[in-house]
Amino acid sequence: MDPLHELHLKARALEMFAEANEDVVGYYMSGSYAMKAAQPGSDLDPVFIVRDGRERDVWLELEKTGIDLAACTVTLMEHKRFLEFDGAQSCGKSLSRYDFVHVKVLIDRAGDIKDFVERQACLSEEEKDLRGKYHLNCYINSFYRSLKASRESWQLAPHMEAASSVLHAVEFLFASERRVAPYPKYLEWELNNYPLDFLLSGDYLLRLIGGIINNIDVKAQVKLFDAICVKARHYGFGATVDSWAGKPERLAMSFRA
Numbered sequence: 001m002d003p004l005h006e007l008h009l010k011a012r013a014l015e016m017f018a019e020a021n022e023d024v025v026g027y028y029m030s031g032s033y034a035m036k037a038a039q040p041g042s043d044l045d046p047v048f049i050v051r052d053g054r055e056r057d058v059w060l061e062l063e064k065t066g067i068d069l070a071a072c073t074v075t076l077m078e079h080k081r082f083l084e085f086d087g088a089q090s091c092g093k094s095l096s097r098y099d100f101v102h103v104k105v106l107i108d109r110a111g112d113i114k115d116f117v118e119r120q121a122c123l124s125e126e127e128k129d130l131r132g133k134y135h136l137n138c139y140i141n142s143f144y145r146s147l148k149a150s151r152e153s154w155q156l157a158p159h160m161e162a163a164s165s166v167l168h169a170v171e172f173l174f175a176s177e178r179r180v181a182p183y184p185k186y187l188e189w190e191l192n193n194y195p196l197d198f199l200l201s202g203d204y205l206l207r208l209i210g211g212i213i214n215n216i217d218v219k220a221q222v223k224l225f226d227a228i229c230v231k232a233r234h235y236g237f238g239a240t241v242d243s244w245a246g247k248p249e250r251l252a253m254s255f256r257a
Helices: 003-020 055-064 076-083 113-120 125-151 157-175 184-193 202-215 218-234 238-242 247-256
Strands: 024-030 045-050 072-075 104-108
Touching: 003 024, 003 045, 003 104, 024 076, 024 113, 045 055, 045 076, 055 072, 072 076, 104 113, 125 157, 125 218, 125 238, 125 247, 157 184, 157 202, 157 218, 184 202, 202 218, 218 238, 218 247
Parallel strands: 045 072
Antiparallel strands: 024 045, 024 104
């Protein structure tokens, strides 16, 4: 049987299980299948939200279906506690937020699960401000250190700092538009299907990232830095750029020739 067709049959069987079980108050699928990006070898990432105290019973019933998967079962209280987590208080990458970005809630007997999930799929203004500043500052720091290490002919440091800079750059670029950054393996898919709104096309950004990660292309690093500075000012993060007192710009200038 075609692997993707088999995956579809499993997904439909799980949805039917959730529909028939009254202890399941909410059900959705996350991951590549929910994104319509599944490939041969992909698995399913179903989430069953169950009535408090009934998670073991639902899990045992789920096992009887014979479907081989690593399903997630959480109680309604646990799910709400997780989704009410104040992501603005954590500047680092939040708890699996990207898992909610392309989720379609299929069952919502509680009546508010869909709203909770949708709130996790994008950043609030407060989160945008805090995450944007944090990741922009970290990006500039790693970019600056990578260029310094390259100028001083270190072997490993430029690679490590450049890789760190790219991760923070991606986080900032998405946060500036109130979006949750994708996992690295989904970055290309995300940019191709949901491009950034301002300045950087997906193809151009991916070429720059590829040059930086694969070859420590300093010119690509400088081009990305220039674009991010423009984007930062456009979205109100100019003060974070200015807090570096022009040091990264002066260092970058020496690599533009």
